[in-house]
Amino acid sequence: MEDVKKAIASTLVRLLRPLMRILLKNNIPYGTFADIARWVYVDVASRDFTVPGRKQTISRIATITGLTRKEVKRLKEIDAPDDLGAAERYNRAVRVIGGWLRDARFVDGDGAPLVLPFEGEDVSFSTLVRAYSGDVPPRAILDEMLRAGIVEVEDRRVRLINRGYIVRKGEVEKFGIMGRDVSELIATIHHNITSDPSDAFLQRKVSYDNIPVEVYPEVRRRITEMAAEFVDSMDRVISAYDRDVNPSIEGTGRKRLGIGVFYFEE
Numbered sequence: 001m002e003d004v005k006k007a008i009a010s011t012l013v014r015l016l017r018p019l020m021r022i023l024l025k026n027n028i029p030y031g032t033f034a035d036i037a038r039w040v041y042v043d044v045a046s047r048d049f050t051v052p053g054r055k056q057t058i059s060r061i062a063t064i065t066g067l068t069r070k071e072v073k074r075l076k077e078i079d080a081p082d083d084l085g086a087a088e089r090y091n092r093a094v095r096v097i098g099g100w101l102r103d104a105r106f107v108d109g110d111g112a113p114l115v116l117p118f119e120g121e122d123v124s125f126s127t128l129v130r131a132y133s134g135d136v137p138p139r140a141i142l143d144e145m146l147r148a149g150i151v152e153v154e155d156r157r158v159r160l161i162n163r164g165y166i167v168r169k170g171e172v173e174k175f176g177i178m179g180r181d182v183s184e185l186i187a188t189i190h191h192n193i194t195s196d197p198s199d200a201f202l203q204r205k206v207s208y209d210n211i212p213v214e215v216y217p218e219v220r221r222r223i224t225e226m227a228a229e230f231v232d233s234m235d236r237v238i239s240a241y242d243r244d245v246n247p248s249i250e251g252t253g254r255k256r257l258g259i260g261v262f263y264f265e266e
Contacts, residue, residue, distance in 0.1 A: 041065045042075040092133045093144055095244070098235050099132035100160055113160040118142070118153070125158040132245065163228065185260065202259065234259050 023033055045064045050056045058076070062069045100106050100113045106128055108114055116125040118138070129138040142158065145151045150162045188201045211219065238258065239245045 038065075038067060038071065039075050039078060039080075042067065042072055043080070046076065092136060092141060093148065093150065095132040096129055096141055096145070097150065097160070097163065098239055099128055099245070101163060101232065102236055102239065103128075103131070115157050115159045118156045118158055134244070163232070181260065184258070 042061055042065060045061045046056055049064055051060070058069050058072050061067075061072045061076075065072065067075075100116075105123055106114055106116065114123065116123065116128060118125050120127065125142065126138040129136065129141045133141055142151070142153070146153065150160065152159050152161050188203055192200045192203055241249055243249045243251075
């Protein structure tokens, strides 16, 4: 057990270093970080560490977290300190992009995304949004995609200029994406640590440590192109089983799954 605690301590240091750089760069003091960490401790203890058949109590949460009962009670009365809207806007825009690239109604003979009129009964940006983003007004999705630099509009015609949701404006949205993507990677790693190897999730990485600086641009370009092709193929596979995209899929429950491709430089 002591070896595990030492390993976790070492891992925490490595995880927190890049996070602390972000916090300090954006003038977030330690006290704010500590308050959020306490809130998450209580929230996770409340949700994930219950005793089967028994109601989770403030006393038990205090015992698990090491916080006082008074502090636990106070934190449970505070709303989540995050922006759930950022994640929802991201998810809806990604679904629209996927439909634009994959649905035969919205691509040309070569498979390239069509330039779409904003309105129309058959092939238009509005019909695309209604098909892949539910009941959100097409104008709201267009504004989000314009703000993120995904589309451009000329003469009421909408052109897709970026195949991926890459936020180019607004640090708030960028941090929202970082929080979601990093948390998903950590959740996968935790699953692989605690589960039987036969039930392991995909977690792959390729790296080499003797690459000349001069070839970085070429390697980055090739990886970006190949990764984009891979992600597009995975989008086709996974979307075929999503009931929002394919209502004919039968089954119960509602689970979220996906796959990520990561590129890094040191």
